[in-house]
Amino acid sequence: MQGDEDVLDHLNGILKNELTSINQTFLHARMLNNWGIGGLGNRVYSRSIRAMKDADAVIERVLFLEGLPSMQELGKLWIGQDVQEIIDCELKLEQANLKDLRAAVVLCEQKRDYISRDDLTELIENHEEYVDWIEAQLYQIDKMGMQNYIQLMSGKGEN
Amino acid sequence: MYICLCRGISNHDVRDAVKDGAQTAKCVFKSCGKKPKCGKCIMYLSDCISQQSSEPLSRDLSLSRVTL
Ligand code: FES
Numbered sequence: 001m002q003g004d005e006d007v008l009d010h011l012n013g014i015l016k017n018e019l020t021s022i023n024q025t026f027l028h029a030r031m032l033n034n035w036g037i038g039g040l041g042n043r044v045y046s047r048s049i050r051a052m053k054d055a056d057a058v059i060e061r062v063l064f065l066e067g068l069p070s071m072q073e074l075g076k077l078w079i080g081q082d083v084q085e086i087i088d089c090e091l092k093l094e095q096a097n098l099k100d101l102r103a104a105v106v107l108c109e110q111k112r113d114y115i116s117r118d119d120l121t122e123l124i125e126n127h128e129e130y131v132d133w134i135e136a137q138l139y140q141i142d143k144m145g146m147q148n149y150i151q152l153m154s155g156k157g158e159n
Numbered sequence: 160m161y162i163c164l165c166r167g168i169s170n171h172d173v174r175d176a177v178k179d180g181a182q183t184a185k186c187v188f189k190s191c192g193k194k195p196k197c198g199k200c201i202m203y204l205s206d207c208i209s210q211q212s213s214e215p216l217s218r219d220l221s222l223s224r225v226t227l
Contacts, residue, residue: 076199079161081169089160 003065004111010104011062011116012070014123017097018055020075022048024093027079028086033157037083040137040153044090047130054123061119083150084141091134098127162203163188165196170207177211184208 025048032041062069078093080086101124108117141149160170168191173181176190184204188195195201 076203077164079164081160085160 001065003062003067003116004113007108007111007113007116008062008065008067010107011058011065011067012073013100014097014104014120015055015058015062015069015071016073016075017100018051018058018123019071019073020077021051021093021097022055023074024077024079025051025090027077028090029157029159031079032083032086033159036155037150037153038155038157040083041157042159043133044086045157045159047090050126050130054126057119057123061116065116083153084146087134087137087141091131091138094127094131094134098124098131101127162207163193163195163200165200166191166193168193168200168204170211173204173207174211177208182208182212 025044029041029045029048032038032044059069059071078089080089101120105117105120105124108114108120137149140152144152162168162170162173166188168187172191173187176187179190181187181190184195184201187204187208
Protein backbone atom coordinates (compact mmCIF):
# COMPACT_ATOMS: atom_id res chain seq x y z
CA MET A 1 0.00 0.00 0.00
CA GLN A 2 1.44 3.36 -1.03
CA GLY A 3 2.01 5.64 1.97
CA ASP A 4 2.13 9.41 2.20
CA GLU A 5 5.50 10.94 1.33
CA ASP A 6 5.66 13.12 4.49
CA VAL A 7 4.71 10.23 6.73
CA LEU A 8 7.46 8.11 5.17
CA ASP A 9 9.99 10.91 5.73
CA HIS A 10 9.02 11.17 9.37
CA LEU A 11 9.11 7.40 9.82
CA ASN A 12 12.62 7.35 8.37
CA GLY A 13 13.61 10.16 10.75
CA ILE A 14 12.33 8.08 13.66
CA LEU A 15 14.22 5.07 12.30
CA LYS A 16 17.43 7.10 12.28
CA ASN A 17 16.82 8.06 15.92
CA GLU A 18 16.19 4.45 16.90
CA LEU A 19 19.35 3.27 15.14
CA THR A 20 21.32 5.99 16.96
CA SER A 21 19.72 4.95 20.22
CA ILE A 22 20.61 1.27 19.69
CA ASN A 23 24.27 2.15 19.17
CA GLN A 24 24.61 4.65 21.99
CA THR A 25 22.75 2.52 24.52
CA PHE A 26 24.55 -0.67 23.56
CA LEU A 27 27.96 0.96 23.95
CA HIS A 28 26.95 2.45 27.31
CA ALA A 29 25.73 -0.97 28.50
CA ARG A 30 29.01 -2.61 27.55
CA MET A 31 31.06 0.18 29.14
CA LEU A 32 29.10 -0.19 32.39
CA ASN A 33 29.64 -3.97 32.40
CA ASN A 34 33.32 -3.38 31.74
CA TRP A 35 33.51 -1.12 34.80
CA GLY A 36 31.83 -3.82 36.90
CA ILE A 37 28.54 -1.90 37.20
CA GLY A 38 26.52 -4.76 35.74
CA GLY A 39 23.28 -3.91 37.55
CA LEU A 40 23.06 -0.70 35.60
CA GLY A 41 24.57 -2.27 32.48
CA ASN A 42 21.79 -4.88 32.36
CA ARG A 43 19.02 -2.30 32.40
CA VAL A 44 20.72 -0.15 29.75
CA TYR A 45 21.34 -3.29 27.65
CA SER A 46 17.65 -4.19 27.71
CA ARG A 47 16.81 -0.67 26.51
CA SER A 48 19.17 -1.21 23.57
CA ILE A 49 17.36 -4.43 22.64
CA ARG A 50 14.02 -2.63 23.02
CA ALA A 51 15.27 0.09 20.63
CA MET A 52 16.17 -2.65 18.16
CA LYS A 53 12.61 -4.00 18.31
CA ASP A 54 11.24 -0.47 17.93
CA ALA A 55 13.44 0.05 14.86
CA ASP A 56 12.15 -3.24 13.50
CA ALA A 57 8.53 -2.06 13.85
CA VAL A 58 9.35 1.16 11.98
CA ILE A 59 11.19 -0.74 9.22
CA GLU A 60 8.19 -3.03 8.73
CA ARG A 61 5.81 -0.08 8.57
CA VAL A 62 7.98 1.78 6.02
CA LEU A 63 8.14 -1.33 3.83
CA PHE A 64 4.40 -1.83 4.15
CA LEU A 65 3.89 1.75 2.94
CA GLU A 66 6.14 0.93 -0.04
CA GLY A 67 8.94 3.19 1.14
CA LEU A 68 12.60 2.38 1.59
CA PRO A 69 13.82 2.23 5.18
CA SER A 70 16.89 4.40 5.46
CA MET A 71 19.29 2.24 7.45
CA GLN A 72 22.35 4.20 6.48
CA GLU A 73 21.81 7.33 8.52
CA LEU A 74 22.96 7.58 12.09
CA GLY A 75 22.85 10.61 14.38
CA LYS A 76 25.63 11.82 16.66
CA LEU A 77 26.28 9.47 19.57
CA TRP A 78 26.65 11.03 23.01
CA ILE A 79 28.95 8.82 25.01
CA GLY A 80 29.60 9.53 28.68
CA GLN A 81 32.87 8.91 30.46
CA ASP A 82 31.44 8.10 33.87
CA VAL A 83 28.11 6.96 35.33
CA GLN A 84 26.73 10.48 35.76
CA GLU A 85 27.62 11.43 32.21
CA ILE A 86 26.17 8.21 30.82
CA ILE A 87 22.86 8.88 32.54
CA ASP A 88 22.89 12.53 31.38
CA CYS A 89 23.65 11.50 27.78
CA GLU A 90 20.90 8.87 27.80
CA LEU A 91 18.38 11.39 29.09
CA LYS A 92 19.35 14.00 26.50
CA LEU A 93 19.02 11.53 23.64
CA GLU A 94 15.68 10.23 24.88
CA GLN A 95 14.27 13.73 25.25
CA ALA A 96 15.28 14.60 21.70
CA ASN A 97 13.79 11.34 20.40
CA LEU A 98 10.53 11.93 22.24
CA LYS A 99 10.23 15.38 20.69
CA ASP A 100 10.60 13.91 17.18
CA LEU A 101 8.18 11.09 17.98
CA ARG A 102 5.49 13.50 19.15
CA ALA A 103 5.90 15.62 16.01
CA ALA A 104 5.61 12.47 13.88
CA VAL A 105 2.43 11.39 15.70
CA VAL A 106 0.87 14.81 15.02
CA LEU A 107 1.75 14.52 11.32
CA CYS A 108 0.34 10.98 11.03
CA GLU A 109 -2.87 12.21 12.63
CA GLN A 110 -3.09 15.10 10.14
CA LYS A 111 -2.47 12.72 7.23
CA ARG A 112 -4.99 10.26 8.69
CA ASP A 113 -2.45 7.46 8.82
CA TYR A 114 -3.85 6.02 12.03
CA ILE A 115 -1.85 2.80 11.97
CA SER A 116 1.50 4.62 11.78
CA ARG A 117 0.23 6.94 14.51
CA ASP A 118 -0.59 3.94 16.74
CA ASP A 119 2.80 2.33 16.04
CA LEU A 120 4.57 5.56 16.97
CA THR A 121 2.42 6.03 20.06
CA GLU A 122 3.64 2.65 21.26
CA LEU A 123 7.21 3.82 20.73
CA ILE A 124 6.48 6.94 22.79
CA GLU A 125 5.28 4.68 25.58
CA ASN A 126 8.58 2.74 25.51
CA HIS A 127 10.65 5.92 25.50
CA GLU A 128 8.65 7.51 28.30
CA GLU A 129 9.12 4.40 30.38
CA TYR A 130 12.89 4.64 29.92
CA VAL A 131 12.92 8.38 30.70
CA ASP A 132 10.97 7.64 33.87
CA TRP A 133 13.55 5.02 34.84
CA ILE A 134 16.42 7.45 34.14
CA GLU A 135 14.76 10.10 36.29
CA ALA A 136 14.38 7.57 39.09
CA GLN A 137 18.13 6.88 38.87
CA LEU A 138 18.88 10.61 39.10
CA TYR A 139 16.64 10.81 42.17
CA GLN A 140 18.44 7.89 43.80
CA ILE A 141 21.86 9.35 43.02
CA ASP A 142 20.75 12.63 44.55
CA LYS A 143 19.48 10.92 47.70
CA MET A 144 22.18 8.29 48.32
CA GLY A 145 25.19 9.84 46.60
CA MET A 146 27.06 8.54 43.58
CA GLN A 147 29.36 6.20 45.52
CA ASN A 148 26.49 4.37 47.20
CA TYR A 149 24.57 4.22 43.96
CA ILE A 150 27.49 2.64 42.11
CA GLN A 151 27.93 0.15 44.92
CA LEU A 152 24.25 -0.73 44.71
CA MET A 153 24.47 -1.23 40.95
CA SER A 154 27.78 -3.03 40.86
CA GLY A 155 28.00 -6.64 39.86
CA LYS A 156 28.50 -8.81 36.85
CA GLY A 157 26.55 -8.06 33.69
CA GLU A 158 24.10 -10.83 32.85
CA ASN A 159 24.06 -10.35 29.10
CA MET B 160 31.63 13.16 27.57
CA TYR B 161 33.17 12.24 24.24
CA ILE B 162 32.71 14.85 21.55
CA CYS B 163 34.74 13.02 18.91
CA LEU B 164 34.14 9.28 19.03
CA CYS B 165 36.57 8.36 16.25
CA ARG B 166 39.50 9.86 18.12
CA GLY B 167 38.24 9.76 21.68
CA ILE B 168 38.34 13.52 22.24
CA SER B 169 36.25 14.55 25.27
CA ASN B 170 34.86 17.90 26.41
CA HIS B 171 37.69 17.95 28.95
CA ASP B 172 40.25 17.63 26.14
CA VAL B 173 38.53 20.51 24.34
CA ARG B 174 38.70 22.60 27.52
CA ASP B 175 42.44 21.95 27.79
CA ALA B 176 42.96 22.72 24.10
CA VAL B 177 41.03 25.99 24.42
CA LYS B 178 43.17 26.89 27.45
CA ASP B 179 46.20 26.31 25.24
CA GLY B 180 44.78 28.73 22.69
CA ALA B 181 42.84 26.50 20.29
CA GLN B 182 40.03 28.39 18.58
CA THR B 183 38.93 26.00 15.85
CA ALA B 184 38.12 22.30 15.58
CA LYS B 185 41.27 21.85 13.52
CA CYS B 186 43.37 23.37 16.33
CA VAL B 187 41.74 21.05 18.88
CA PHE B 188 42.72 17.99 16.82
CA LYS B 189 46.22 19.37 16.45
CA SER B 190 46.56 20.07 20.13
CA CYS B 191 45.42 16.48 20.91
CA GLY B 192 47.91 15.14 18.38
CA LYS B 193 45.13 13.54 16.35
CA LYS B 194 43.61 13.83 12.90
CA PRO B 195 39.88 13.93 12.10
CA LYS B 196 38.38 10.79 10.58
CA CYS B 197 34.65 10.88 9.74
CA GLY B 198 34.17 14.59 10.48
CA LYS B 199 30.77 14.13 12.18
CA CYS B 200 31.99 15.86 15.31
CA ILE B 201 33.27 19.08 13.73
CA MET B 202 30.17 21.20 14.36
CA TYR B 203 29.84 19.89 17.92
CA LEU B 204 33.52 20.59 18.52
CA SER B 205 32.99 24.16 17.34
CA ASP B 206 29.97 24.51 19.66
CA CYS B 207 32.01 23.14 22.52
CA ILE B 208 34.90 25.52 21.76
CA SER B 209 32.64 28.57 21.83
CA GLN B 210 31.07 27.45 25.12
CA GLN B 211 34.46 26.86 26.67
CA SER B 212 35.83 30.18 25.47
CA SER B 213 32.83 32.17 26.68
CA GLU B 214 32.46 30.70 30.17
CA PRO B 215 34.23 28.43 32.63
CA LEU B 216 33.48 24.71 32.28
CA SER B 217 30.80 23.08 34.29
CA ARG B 218 29.97 19.50 33.26
CA ASP B 219 26.21 19.93 33.45
CA LEU B 220 26.35 23.18 31.61
CA SER B 221 28.55 21.88 28.86
CA LEU B 222 26.24 18.91 28.36
CA SER B 223 22.98 20.80 28.48
CA ARG B 224 24.19 23.41 26.05
CA VAL B 225 25.31 20.99 23.37
CA THR B 226 22.39 20.75 20.98
CA LEU B 227 21.25 17.24 20.23
S1 FES C 1 33.63 11.69 15.40
FE1 FES C 1 35.32 13.03 15.20
S2 FES C 1 36.24 12.41 13.38
FE2 FES C 1 34.65 10.99 13.61
